[in-house]
Amino acid sequence: xxxxxxxxxxxxxxxxxxxxxxxxxxxxxxxxxxxxxxxxxxxxxxxxxxxxxxxxxxxxxxxxxxxxxxxxxxxxxxxxxxxxxxxxxxxxxxxxxxxxxxxxxxxxxxxxxxx
Amino acid sequence: xxxxxxxxxxxxxxxxxxxxxxxxxxxxxxxxxxxxxxxxxxxxxxxxxxxxxxxxxxxxxxxxxxxxxxxxxxxxxxxxxxxxxxxxxxxxxxxxxxxxxxxxxxxxxxxxxxxxxxxx
Numbered sequence: 001x002x003x004x005x006x007x008x009x010x011x012x013x014x015x016x017x018x019x020x021x022x023x024x025x026x027x028x029x030x031x032x033x034x035x036x037x038x039x040x041x042x043x044x045x046x047x048x049x050x051x052x053x054x055x056x057x058x059x060x061x062x063x064x065x066x067x068x069x070x071x072x073x074x075x076x077x078x079x080x081x082x083x084x085x086x087x088x089x090x091x092x093x094x095x096x097x098x099x100x101x102x103x104x105x106x107x108x109x110x111x112x113x114x115x
Numbered sequence: 116x117x118x119x120x121x122x123x124x125x126x127x128x129x130x131x132x133x134x135x136x137x138x139x140x141x142x143x144x145x146x147x148x149x150x151x152x153x154x155x156x157x158x159x160x161x162x163x164x165x166x167x168x169x170x171x172x173x174x175x176x177x178x179x180x181x182x183x184x185x186x187x188x189x190x191x192x193x194x195x196x197x198x199x200x201x202x203x204x205x206x207x208x209x210x211x212x213x214x215x216x217x218x219x220x221x222x223x224x225x226x227x228x229x230x231x232x233x234x235x
Contacts (some may be wrong), residue, residue, distance in 0.1 A: 034222075036226075041231065043119075043208050043226040043229045044159075044210075045226075090158060090159070102149070103161070103224060105158045107158045108157070
């Protein structure tokens with residue numbers, strides 16, 4: 001069984017400020033972890049993923065996330081927010097050897113960027 | 116590469132009618148496709164897993180007679196909402212898995228742009 005919790009359904013930052021979106025997961029098997037971004041009325045775009053190896057992963061648009069097994073976390077960060085980062089962000093988990101490798105999504109975090 | 120399309124992008128239908136949504140993998144073959152439903156301001160909920168040439172696997176609570184899924188080819192899966200009602204209004208998103216990656220990157224899914232269904 002697996003689940004994802006995203007703390008904070010809404011996060012507001014000023015342009016140029018640090019972005020931190022929190023994600024905690026539970027999984028009975030070693031996880032694959034993902035962050036997706038969704039703009040209004042669009043599908044999901046993969047920002048980054050962790051599968052194995054280096055625990056700090058870098059993605060597109062300057063985002064990165066760190067897999068911390070001891071904390072069961074995979075928080076998403078970006079040093080400096082841009083107005084174009086305003087969107088909905090979803091953390092998701094899939095599992096090694098999980099039948100079907102299905103994704104389980106968190107509830108999402110809406111990021112708002114103030115000028 | 117790895118583009119998934121959905122058609123239509125938006126559809127409005129009357130209560131009691133049926134609506135078909137198509138999901139196509141444009142530059143790869145997909146033995147497995149997934150259908151998700153997303154209510155406003157909520158997360159994606161997996162409805163069913165569609166496997167080419169076999170019956171779809173539905174998640175608990177999803178009515179298979181209402182949401183008919185057909186995956187007749189390696190590049191096309193369809194979701195038909197039968198006898199639609201206003202409560203079926205939602206954003207439907209499909210994703211597809213490239214069959215060539217099944218062994219190496221089984222977690223990889225490519226998402227379509229979604230279909231907004233409004234039932235009046």
